[in-house]
Amino acid sequence: MFRKQYRIYMIILTLKxxxxxxxxxxxxxxxxxxxVGEAHVQDDQLTLVxxxxxxxxxxxxxPDAVVSPGxxxxxxxxxxxxxxxxxxxxxxxxGTNLCAGTVPSEGGIVLLFSRxxxxxxxDEENLTVTxxxxxxTQTLIEAVEEKELFYPPDPSSMKISTLGGNIxxxxxxxxxxxxxxxxxxxxxxxxxxxxxxxxxxxxxxAKDVAGxxxxxxxxxxxxxxAIITEAILKxxxxxxxxxxxxxxxxxxxxxxxxxxxxxxxxxxxxxxEFIDNGTLRAVEAFAHIGLPTDMEAVLxxxxxxxxxxxxxxxxxxxxxxxxEHAFSVQMAxxxxxxxxxxxxRRSALTALSRLRPTTILEDATxxxxxxxxxxxxxxxxxxxxxxxxxxxxxxGDGNLHPTCVTDIRxxxxxxxxEQAFExxxxxxxxxxxTITGEHGVGMMKSPYLAWKLGEEGVEAMRNIKQAFDxxxxxxxxxIFAKSARKRVVVx
Amino acid sequence: xxxIMETRKTQSQGIQADFQKRMDYDELLNCTRCGFCxxxxxxxxxxxxxxxxxxxxxxxHMKAVVDGLLxxxxxxxxxxxxxxxxxxxxxxxxxxxxxxxxxxxxxxxxQQYKKHSIPVRLIRxxxxxxxxxxxxxxxVVGSLLWFYQRTGIQWLxxxxxxxxxxxxxxxxxxxxxxxxxxxxxxxxRSKPIIINKRSNNxxxxxxxxxxxxxxxxxxxxxDVMFLETNRNTLHLLEASGCEAxxxxxxxxxxxxxxxxxxxNDARELAKQNIIAFEKEDMDYIVTNAGxxxxxxxxxxxxxxxxxxxYNRSKRFTERIRDISEVLLExxxxxxxNTHSQKVTYQDSCHLKHGMGxxxxxxxxxxxVDGAQFIEMKEADRCCGSAGIYNLVETEMSMxxxxxxxxxxxxxxxxxxxxANPGCLLQMKLGIKRAGLEKKMRAVHIVDFIAExxxx
Numbered sequence: 001m002f003r004k005q006y007r008i009y010m011i012i013l014t015l016k017x018x019x020x021x022x023x024x025x026x027x028x029x030x031x032x033x034x035x036v037g038e039a040h041v042q043d044d045q046l047t048l049v050x051x052x053x054x055x056x057x058x059x060x061x062x063p064d065a066v067v068s069p070g071x072x073x074x075x076x077x078x079x080x081x082x083x084x085x086x087x088x089x090x091x092x093x094x095g096t097n098l099c100a101g102t103v104p105s106e107g108g109i110v111l112l113f114s115r116x117x118x119x120x121x122x123d124e125e126n127l128t129v130t131x132x133x134x135x136x137t138q139t140l141i142e143a144v145e146e147k148e149l150f151y152p153p154d155p156s157s158m159k160i161s162t163l164g165g166n167i168x169x170x171x172x173x174x175x176x177x178x179x180x181x182x183x184x185x186x187x188x189x190x191x192x193x194x195x196x197x198x199x200x201x202x203x204x205x206a207k208d209v210a211g212x213x214x215x216x217x218x219x220x221x222x223x224x225x226a227i228i229t230e231a232i233l234k235x236x237x238x239x240x241x242x243x244x245x246x247x248x249x250x251x252x253x254x255x256x257x258x259x260x261x262x263x264x265x266x267x268x269x270x271x272x273e274f275i276d277n278g279t280l281r282a283v284e285a286f287a288h289i290g291l292p293t294d295m296e297a298v299l300x301x302x303x304x305x306x307x308x309x310x311x312x313x314x315x316x317x318x319x320x321x322x323x324e325h326a327f328s329v330q331m332a333x334x335x336x337x338x339x340x341x342x343x344x345r346r347s348a349l350t351a352l353s354r355l356r357p358t359t360i361l362e363d364a365t366x367x368x369x370x371x372x373x374x375x376x377x378x379x380x381x382x383x384x385x386x387x388x389x390x391x392x393x394x395x396g397d398g399n400l401h402p403t404c405v406t407d408i409r410x411x412x413x414x415x416x417x418e419q420a421f422e423x424x425x426x427x428x429x430x431x432x433x434t435i436t437g438e439h440g441v442g443m444m445k446s447p448y449l450a451w452k453l454g455e456e457g458v459e460a461m462r463n464i465k466q467a468f469d470x471x472x473x474x475x476x477x478x479i480f481a482k483s484a485r486k487r488v489v490v491x
Numbered sequence: 492x493x494x495i496m497e498t499r500k501t502q503s504q505g506i507q508a509d510f511q512k513r514m515d516y517d518e519l520l521n522c523t524r525c526g527f528c529x530x531x532x533x534x535x536x537x538x539x540x541x542x543x544x545x546x547x548x549x550x551x552h553m554k555a556v557v558d559g560l561l562x563x564x565x566x567x568x569x570x571x572x573x574x575x576x577x578x579x580x581x582x583x584x585x586x587x588x589x590x591x592x593x594x595x596x597x598x599x600x601x602q603q604y605k606k607h608s609i610p611v612r613l614i615r616x617x618x619x620x621x622x623x624x625x626x627x628x629x630x631v632v633g634s635l636l637w638f639y640q641r642t643g644i645q646w647l648x649x650x651x652x653x654x655x656x657x658x659x660x661x662x663x664x665x666x667x668x669x670x671x672x673x674x675x676x677x678x679x680r681s682k683p684i685i686i687n688k689r690s691n692n693x694x695x696x697x698x699x700x701x702x703x704x705x706x707x708x709x710x711x712x713x714d715v716m717f718l719e720t721n722r723n724t725l726h727l728l729e730a731s732g733c734e735a736x737x738x739x740x741x742x743x744x745x746x747x748x749x750x751x752x753x754x755n756d757a758r759e760l761a762k763q764n765i766i767a768f769e770k771e772d773m774d775y776i777v778t779n780a781g782x783x784x785x786x787x788x789x790x791x792x793x794x795x796x797x798x799x800x801y802n803r804s805k806r807f808t809e810r811i812r813d814i815s816e817v818l819l820e821x822x823x824x825x826x827x828n829t830h831s832q833k834v835t836y837q838d839s840c841h842l843k844h845g846m847g848x849x850x851x852x853x854x855x856x857x858x859v860d861g862a863q864f865i866e867m868k869e870a871d872r873c874c875g876s877a878g879i880y881n882l883v884e885t886e887m888s889m890x891x892x893x894x895x896x897x898x899x900x901x902x903x904x905x906x907x908x909x910a911n912p913g914c915l916l917q918m919k920l921g922i923k924r925a926g927l928e929k930k931m932r933a934v935h936i937v938d939f940i941a942e943x944x945x946x
Contacts, residue, residue: 045562045566046543046564046566114539348585351586353585354521354585
């Protein structure tokens with residue numbers, strides 16, 4: 001199997017005396033200003049630094065300018081200018097992704113959608129909502145809830161993430177097991193192609209086989225194929241009720257086994273989250289909601305739907321957990337109490353960074369039947385390389401988040417961290433899993449893409465990229481490990 | 492021109508060197524850039540989602556200065572001073588980044604290199620060094636204000652429209668000045684006071700064990716401009732069966748100095764307060780101003796490199812409590828009631844995000860018979876007062892305030908309760924700007940509880 005040396009990128013542009021970061025060509029800048037107005041083209045150093053990172057540790061690189069278009073027409077004209085002058089474009093939502101997907105590693109312009117942030121229509125007859133890319137996920141969820149409708153994809157960052165970002169990364173979330181992920185809710189898109197053409201894919205349609213499914217292709221394409229400027233999303237009726245339970249285990253493997261048993265009992269909970277002891281402690285230190293810090297693992301389980309079904313399922317789940325030696329089963333008394341638990345779970349990744357300066361998180365995913373094997377493997381690997389790995393994640397859909405707490409300044413330890421993650425990827429792929437379940441490839445996982453796809457698979461994707469974007473201006477350097485142009489890389 | 496650029500360059504080199512020396516790099520690295528802080532940041536929201544105006548952005552700027560990626564230019568300083576310092580981001584931050592400390596340190600460094608104009612220097616000197624730390628001088632100013640309010644000069648000034656000629660919103664600010672008590676009363680307070688010093692056998696046996704001795708931190712401006720509120724605080728402590736003492740040697744908490752980048756002055760004031768309160772053995776040190784309380788609560792951060800003072804400050808901070816916490820814990824007030832009205836509460840940022848107190852004030856308000864408590868949307872978002880922020884960043888402050896007032900209006904409350912003098916004045920200003928003066932009022936929680944005690 002093809003294995004590439006894993007490296008944690010550290011791209012930092014250092015400024016020497018009197019040297020300023022590579023400036024945008026003045027002709028290009030003038031053209032951009034004439035499209036969106038001077039106020040919406042920024043290239044002062046402070047702004048460039050502000051858009052040089054996302055939520056991925058140790059990736060940083062300055063763009064040449066930051067541009068905020070106000071409508072699709074403007075986006076199209078901007079793309080034309082960039083295509084003509086071969087300037088990279090990096091579309092960016094709120095920069096909360098975890099694969100260095102919006103780090104402008106090859107400079108160029110960062111495209112912001114803070115001015116394109118309207119919910120255009122909630123269609124209660126077709127059960128769809130039409131949005132611009134800059135809408136905050138939580139805002140959308142609340143807006144449709146007012147009409148008793150439900151948009152399930154709920155990435156942990158939903159309070160600040162944008163739908164444009166969610167669509168480009170195909171975000172998952174806590175409800176993935178029962179409801180699927182972002183791609184299952186995108187019915188149609190408006191997108192600007194790298195040549196400036198504006199295309200519309202799909203529609204408010206339950207069925208549509210007119211040609212290739214470009215909608216599905218663009219969802220999760222990480223901004224490497226086209227700029228998404230509008231989306232039609234599917235809504236479903238709001239579930240009648242919801243119940244949350246917390247199941248405590250003194251033994252991690254019992255918890256993992258319980259997950260497998262619940263699913264083989266043909267129950268699909270809305271949420272089935274796994275949290276290990278290290279994560280529990282960190283989350284409790286932040287949230288103070290009385291999580292048990294002396295337990296080896298807990299499962300956070302949620303079921304929604306009709307009252308009778310929810311009651312029946314929760315009872316059955318409790319029984320199964322008890323059979324699997326659960327220490328205790330606690331039912332949340334109110335919906336608010338349940339929400340406190342899920343909100344706390346969403347803070348897990350950042351809360352873990354309380355422990356050490358650097359947190360490196362992966363989202364290797366395996367078939368759900370392998371979850372106990374995977375948890376075991378992660379622990380074995382952490383022991384082998386003497387690194388601290390805390391694990392939490394969407395156990396129900398096999399998508400775990402082994403998170404290593406470390407210190408980027410300790411080179412020797414970082415090397416062991418790299419080796420550990422390399423082995424975790426290998427184990428996951430061997431189990432029939434994947435290197436990333438929901439965070440995307442970006443720059444973070446690009447060296448490993450072939451592990452999952454094989455060289456031929458990567459080549460097929462490269463050809464698609466080439467056909468869409470011959471000049472490689474759309475978010476270059478992402479997904480595919482080697483890219484055409486390189487900027488200064490230090491350290 | 493070249494000379495100005497030269498000075499600017501040496502200046503930014505100096506700032507950068509100091510950033511490398513003094514900024515807590517571990518704390519900067521502690522920010523994982525998850526962005527969870529952003530939806531709680533007033534300046535991020537008001538700027539239409541500008542990364543540079545958010546906590547994550549500002550931390551990235553500080554780190555970039557240390558890393559040599561960013562020259563600490565004017566834009567950098569502008570974003571630093573645009574921050575309200577409300578610390579809502581700290582409550583939202585799962586990784587527990589101490590943003591307030593980073594901000595304070597960064598501002599302190601920038602301040603060292605700042606060449607203020609002569610008038611600004613003079614104002615800072617008079618205000619921070621000659622006035623605030625000297626209680627008697629503050630009383631003189633208080634007395635002058637009393638004179639101004641009582642002798643018809645105020646009437647004359649208001650009628651003449653003179654204040655409108657001064658840039659900024661001086662006339663608005665003047666109109667919300669609290670009514671100052673007479674010089675006679677102001678000066679009476681300069682004597683040490685011990686209230687409720689009953690001998691032990693006067694206290695009912697069952698209360699004896701819970702009887703607390705508390706020190707009251709009376710504050711600098713509070714004790715002149717809001718003397719009435721301080722008096723009410725003492726009455727409430729008395730009504731709760733406390734023995735309250737006001738150590739005479741206490742002074743300003745130093746928060747204003749630290750936030751203005753004068754950390755050394757803040758340290759001196761802190762020492763004076765620690766000495767003043769360690770003489771007497773007391774269970775709690777009570778404050779009634781969130782802004783002071785949060786700073787007092789973190790005194791040990793000023794003495795990270797001085798183990799003796801660190802330990803002494805630790806003993807001090809362990810006993811700091813907000814008045815609402817103490818009243819709730821003692822639970823000895825007589826039944827409270829007021830005329831039928833809707834009441835809402837605006838959090839003091841530093842009380843909530845600094846001291847972590849948000850439930851106690853609400854519980855107290857809910858305990859008042861006749862008051863219907865309405866929770867306001869975004870009650871924990873800053874009102875834009877933020878120390879002297881409303882004077883120096885007026886535009887942003889008023890934008891934030893006007894948004895706040897929309898939520899206030901929706902509660903239909905008659906009484907808007909706050910827990911910090913700065914917030915109180917700002918809310919009064921907001922009520923005036925929204926034209927709601929006839930429909931509602933803003934009061935300090937202590938005054939509201941005091942007026943709810945049956946006479």
